Amino acid sequence: MNKKEQNIGYIIPHTHWDREWRYPIWKNRMLLVEFMEELIEILDNDEDYHCFLLDGQVAPIEDYLEVRPEDGEKVKKYIRDGRIAVGPWYTLPDLYPLDGESLVRNLLKGIRVSKKYGDPLKVGYNSFGWGQTAQFPQIYKGFGMDFIICAKKVSEERAPESEFLWEAPDGTKVLTSRLGKHARGNFYFNTYLYAKYGINCLSSEYKYSPGLSGLAVHNADSGNCDEDFFMLESKKDFDPALLKKGLEDAWEAAGETVLKTHRLLLNGTDFSTPHPEMTEMIKALNKIDGNIQFINTGLEEYARKIHELVDLKQLRTIKGELRDGPACDCSGNALASRIYLKQLNKKVQNVLIHKAEPLSVIAGIMGKSYPKGFLDRAWKYALEAHPHDSINGVTQDKTADDVEHRLNQALEMGNVIYDKAASEIIKLIDLSRHNEKDALLVVFNPHPRPVSDIIKACICTPQSESIWNLKAIDSDGNDIGIQEISRDEKSYPVHDVEARPWPYFTDRHICYVNTGVIPAMGYKVIKFIPESNFKRNHFYWLEMRKSTGEYISHTDNVLENEYLRVEINSNGTLKVNDKKSGIEYNGLHYFEDSGDIGNYWAYYAPYNDKTYTSLTGRVQTWCEDNGPLSATIAVEYSMELPAYGHEAMYGIRGESKRSDETEILKIVSRITLKKASKRVDIKTIIKNNVKNHRLRVAFPTGIKAEYAAAAGHFAVDHRPGAPVRGKDGRYWPEMQTLPMQSFVDVNDSVRGIALLNNSLTEYELREDEKNTLYLTLFRAMGNMIVTWWEAVGVFPGKDGSQLLRTMEFEYSIYPHEGGWKQADVYGEAEKLNVPVAMYQISGSTAGTLPEKLGFLSVEPENLILSAFKKAEDRNSYILRLFNPTDEALSGKIKLAAKIKEAFITNLDEERITGLQLKTGELFIEAESNKIITVEVVI
Numbered sequence: 001m002n003k004k005e006q007n008i009g010y011i012i013p014h015t016h017w018d019r020e021w022r023y024p025i026w027k028n029r030m031l032l033v034e035f036m037e038e039l040i041e042i043l044d045n046d047e048d049y050h051c052f053l054l055d056g057q058v059a060p061i062e063d064y065l066e067v068r069p070e071d072g073e074k075v076k077k078y079i080r081d082g083r084i085a086v087g088p089w090y091t092l093p094d095l096y097p098l099d100g101e102s103l104v105r106n107l108l109k110g111i112r113v114s115k116k117y118g119d120p121l122k123v124g125y126n127s128f129g130w131g132q133t134a135q136f137p138q139i140y141k142g143f144g145m146d147f148i149i150c151a152k153k154v155s156e157e158r159a160p161e162s163e164f165l166w167e168a169p170d171g172t173k174v175l176t177s178r179l180g181k182h183a184r185g186n187f188y189f190n191t192y193l194y195a196k197y198g199i200n201c202l203s204s205e206y207k208y209s210p211g212l213s214g215l216a217v218h219n220a221d222s223g224n225c226d227e228d229f230f231m232l233e234s235k236k237d238f239d240p241a242l243l244k245k246g247l248e249d250a251w252e253a254a255g256e257t258v259l260k261t262h263r264l265l266l267n268g269t270d271f272s273t274p275h276p277e278m279t280e281m282i283k284a285l286n287k288i289d290g291n292i293q294f295i296n297t298g299l300e301e302y303a304r305k306i307h308e309l310v311d312l313k314q315l316r317t318i319k320g321e322l323r324d325g326p327a328c329d330c331s332g333n334a335l336a337s338r339i340y341l342k343q344l345n346k347k348v349q350n351v352l353i354h355k356a357e358p359l360s361v362i363a364g365i366m367g368k369s370y371p372k373g374f375l376d377r378a379w380k381y382a383l384e385a386h387p388h389d390s391i392n393g394v395t396q397d398k399t400a401d402d403v404e405h406r407l408n409q410a411l412e413m414g415n416v417i418y419d420k421a422a423s424e425i426i427k428l429i430d431l432s433r434h435n436e437k438d439a440l441l442v443v444f445n446p447h448p449r450p451v452s453d454i455i456k457a458c459i460c461t462p463q464s465e466s467i468w469n470l471k472a473i474d475s476d477g478n479d480i481g482i483q484e485i486s487r488d489e490k491s492y493p494v495h496d497v498e499a500r501p502w503p504y505f506t507d508r509h510i511c512y513v514n515t516g517v518i519p520a521m522g523y524k525v526i527k528f529i530p531e532s533n534f535k536r537n538h539f540y541w542l543e544m545r546k547s548t549g550e551y552i553s554h555t556d557n558v559l560e561n562e563y564l565r566v567e568i569n570s571n572g573t574l575k576v577n578d579k580k581s582g583i584e585y586n587g588l589h590y591f592e593d594s595g596d597i598g599n600y601w602a603y604y605a606p607y608n609d610k611t612y613t614s615l616t617g618r619v620q621t622w623c624e625d626n627g628p629l630s631a632t633i634a635v636e637y638s639m640e641l642p643a644y645g646h647e648a649m650y651g652i653r654g655e656s657k658r659s660d661e662t663e664i665l666k667i668v669s670r671i672t673l674k675k676a677s678k679r680v681d682i683k684t685i686i687k688n689n690v691k692n693h694r695l696r697v698a699f700p701t702g703i704k705a706e707y708a709a710a711a712g713h714f715a716v717d718h719r720p721g722a723p724v725r726g727k728d729g730r731y732w733p734e735m736q737t738l739p740m741q742s743f744v745d746v747n748d749s750v751r752g753i754a755l756l757n758n759s760l761t762e763y764e765l766r767e768d769e770k771n772t773l774y775l776t777l778f779r780a781m782g783n784m785i786v787t788w789w790e791a792v793g794v795f796p797g798k799d800g801s802q803l804l805r806t807m808e809f810e811y812s813i814y815p816h817e818g819g820w821k822q823a824d825v826y827g828e829a830e831k832l833n834v835p836v837a838m839y840q841i842s843g844s845t846a847g848t849l850p851e852k853l854g855f856l857s858v859e860p861e862n863l864i865l866s867a868f869k870k871a872e873d874r875n876s877y878i879l880r881l882f883n884p885t886d887e888a889l890s891g892k893i894k895l896a897a898k899i900k901e902a903f904i905t906n907l908d909e910e911r912i913t914g915l916q917l918k919t920g921e922l923f924i925e926a927e928s929n930k931i932i933t934v935e936v937v938i
Helices: 025-045 059-067 069-080 100-115 136-142 183-197 240-253 278-288 299-309 339-365 372-384 388-392 397-428 825-833
Strands: 007-013 147-149 163-167 173-177 262-267 292-296 317-319 439-444 451-462 467-474 482-494 502-518 522-533 558-560 564-568 574-578 583-588 590-595 618-624 630-642 662-674 680-687 693-700 707-711 716-720 743-747 751-757 762-765 772-780 784-788 791-794 806-817 837-842 852-854 856-859 864-870 877-882 889-895 901-905 911-914 921-926 931-937
Touching: 007 278, 007 299, 025 059, 025 069, 059 069, 100 136, 100 339, 100 372, 100 864, 100 877, 136 147, 136 163, 136 173, 136 931, 147 299, 173 299, 183 240, 183 262, 183 278, 240 262, 240 278, 262 299, 278 292, 339 372, 339 388, 339 397, 339 772, 339 806, 339 825, 339 864, 339 877, 372 397, 388 397, 397 439, 397 837, 439 451, 439 502, 451 467, 451 482, 451 522, 451 837, 467 482, 467 502, 502 522, 558 662, 564 662, 574 806, 583 693, 583 806, 590 630, 707 762, 743 762, 743 772, 743 825, 751 772, 751 825, 772 806, 806 825, 877 921, 889 931, 921 931
Parallel strands: 007 262, 007 292, 147 173, 163 317
Antiparallel strands: 163 173, 439 522, 439 837, 451 502, 467 522, 482 502, 522 852, 558 564, 564 574, 574 583, 590 693, 618 630, 630 662, 662 680, 680 806, 693 772, 707 716, 707 743, 743 751, 751 806, 762 772, 784 791, 856 889, 864 877, 877 931, 889 921, 901 911, 901 931
16 A cells, blocks of 8 residues: 555445346345335434445336335435435446447436436446447447446456546547456455455355354245245444455555556445445544545546546557456356347337337327327336346346246337337328228338338238239339238228227238338338139139249249349258359358357356257258249258256366257258348247257358458447457457347458348357358256355256247348448348338228328438437437448438428437538438437427
8 A cells, every 4th residue: 555645445335236136026126125225224324424326227216116105205315415326327238139229228218217316327337237338438428428437348458457548439438447356346345244254255265154144044945945045134243353454455456546546445246235334334444544545425526536637648548349258257158048038129129219219200290199108118118128137037037037028018019109100100191092992001111211122911802802813003003013822711800999899801811012112211002903803612623823934943942033042952051142243152051059058147068068060960841932022941950969968066076068868959940032132031940959058050151351240339340250369379269259239241342241130149250161150049058046156046947048948030141242331231131120011901091191202211321220219308309320330421311391400419319519401401420430319300
C-alpha cells in the first residue's frame, strides 16, 4: 500500500440477483423478499449506509413490490435518495443469443422503469455478461453513459491494466474497467467473508460446518433428495482482528487499476445479502491504517473520480468484442445449450421487431390505434426471458419450462398484434372491382425493400363451387404462376361478433404461389381464378392433373433453377453448382457428432471421445412437391451413436468416455430449391434419443479465407479462422465455436458461401484442408448447476438439458460472388428470418388504398433497418438503422405519409439535431458501423 498519500477504497455493497437460476422463479422471489426486507431495515436504521447497488437492473424492484406493494413509497424514497441504485438494465440479459435491438429495448425499458422510482444508475454496468459485444461502447454512449464495468471477459494479456478505452467498430471509445482479480466479488471474498468466518473462502477450507456457519434445513421428502440445504439463521457479526489481512488481500487484488490511490472494492456475489455488518466493518477498517480511507458510496462517484484523475490518452485502447477464453471463464459454449429456447426467442424477436411493431406503426399512420399495451406486455414477457441464465437454460427444468412459457406468450401476442394490424390495413384496401365470391390473397412484405418470393399458401374455395384448378393473377393483371400440391375438404367456423360462428364448407388448396414483386414494406393483392371444376361424389374418374413439363427436379437426385444446380450425393452430401460463376462446391452438409460431458457453460469432450459423421452411414432420399416453382428432396440419415457419456468427476474419478451401448439417431433434412432463388433452403428435423453429445452440420467450403464474417449486434463481426494463440503458442479449442446472429459468411473477395439461419447461434471455421465451416445444432449434457467451485447442484432425474425431444432447424446455403456486402447477404438472411405474410379474404369492400402499395423504403441495401416503432415518450415514430459495412453510406428513407418534421436522436430517443426534408424523403449519412436513430413526426 502507498504510505505517502491518502488512499481511498470505494466499498460498494451489491448483490448479483438472478430472477431465476439455482431455484425457480417463486423460490427466488421468496429469497428476494427476505433480502429486500433486510435491506430496508438497514436503510431505516443506519444513516451511514449510503448506497446499495442492485446489480444494474430494476426488475427486482418490480418483483418485490408485486408481492409487497405496501413498501412502495419507502422503496421509492430510498431509490430517489440514491441509497438503492437501480438500472440501467431492466433485466440482466446474455448478449450473444439476443438481437442487438433486444439489448436496446432492455435499456429503454430499464431506464424508464427506474425513473418511476428515481434516477437510474448512469454507469454501463455489465458484470454479468457472458462475453461483451463489440458495439457495447456505442450502445452505452447512445444512452449517455461514459463509464463501463465489464466482465467475462477481457484477458490480462490484452488489458494488463484494469482500466482501458474500449473502442466499438464505429470508433466510439468509452472508459472501461474489468475490475481486477475476483472482479465484483473482490472485497466480499477477501475481506467480508474472511472477517466473518476466519477462513479463506477461495480455498478448500470453505465447507459447511454447523458450528461455524449455523443451522441449515433440508426438505427430507424423498422426492426432494437433490435439492439444496438452506441456512435458517446466518452469522451476522465479524472479528475486527481479521480485517487487516482481508483488507490487504482485497487492496492487492485491485492493484491492476491505473489509479492506485483510488480502488473500487465491490462487496457482493450471487444472492449475497445487503451486508448488515458493512457500516461497522468500514468504521473498523478506517482505524486499521490511516493512509486508507474507506467509504461507502455510489458507483457514479467512483466513475467521476476516475474520469477526473486519469489521463485517458495514456490508457490502452482495446477494440472489438471482449470474449477471451477459456470457455469456462466467459461461459463461451452456453450458446448451444437448451437450443430450443434460443430458437423460440429468435421467432419472438422476428415477429415483434420486424412484423408486429412496423405494421402497427403503418396502421397507426392510417388512423388506427397503436396497440401499445399489447406490445409492452409482449416485450415484458420477452425481456423476462432474456436474463443470461434464463435464455441459456442453465437451470433446473422447471425454470426452463417457465422461460419457454414466457417466450410462447410473447410469440402469440406478436402474431395476434400483426394479424390485427394486417386486418386493419386490409379493411382500407379498395376491392370493389372484385366479385364477393372471389378468392383474394393479400401478401405483406415486412422488409423495407421490394421482395419477390415463392410462398406456400392455403387457398379455400366454397365446396358449392367444386373448384379443381386455380390460376393466380396479381393486381397488375399478371399471371404469376401457381403450383398445386394438394386438395382436401375442410369446414371452418367463421367468427362473427354479431352472430354465432358461421359454418364455411370449403375445398382447401395447398399450393406454391409466385408473388411477383411486392413493394417495400407493403402489400399486393393476388386473385385466384377457377380453371376447372370436378364432380364431388364421383370415385372415378378423378380429375387428372396437368403439367407444363417444367420441374425444379428433372432427375431424382437433382434440383435446378436459373441460378443453382444441387445434386444429392450417395452419402447425403450436396454438390452445389453456382451456374453464373461456374464454381462448384462438393461434399456440403454432413453431420458430425462428438461426446459432450461438459456443463451448461463449457463444452468438454470425454478423454476417450468418439467422433462420428454421417459420411459413411445409411442414407435414404425421396422427392417432394416437385414442380415449376419449388421442389424438395428429403434425405434421411441414420447414425449409430453411443447412447450416453461417462463423466470423470473432477477430471480424474471414474471413466471418461462415450458408452458402448448405442442408439440409432435419425435425421431428416429437406433440401428445397425455389424458382429464381439464389439460395438452397434446408429444414432439418431431429428426434434426439442420445445423451451427452454435440451435433453439428459441416460444410467444406474450399475457400481460403482469413476471416469469417458473422452477423452480430449492429455490426458484422470479422473473426479469424486461425485460433487466437497465447504467448506459449497454444489456444483453447472450445473458444473456436463463435457467436452469430442470422448468418456467417466465408469469402475470398472473389467468391463466397454464406450460411443463413433463423434457429442457430454458433459456428466454427476450421483451418483444415477443406476450410470446413460448422454450424452447431445443439449440445446435450447433464443437469448440473455450478454455484461454487465445490458446491454443485446435480439433478440426475431431470433430463431437460439432454434435449430428448424433436427439434427443427432451418438454414440456407447461399453461394455468391464477391464479399458479403456485394452479395446482399444481410438481405437474404432477413428474408429467411422474416418471410412474406399472407391473408386470404373473400368479398369486396370499397376502400381508399390501392391493391398494391409500399409504406417504407430504405436505400441502399446494406443500410439495415433495426426498428420501426412508436417513440417511447412522444406521439411520433422511431426508425433505427445501422451500417454494418466498412465504408460510409448515404441513405434515403421514403415513407408513404406526410412527414411534419424529423430528428436524429440518441438511443434513449433524446433529440440531437433536426433533419432536412427533401420532397418528403429523408437523407442521412451513416458512417461505418454507425447506429442511426431517426424520429419522425407525422
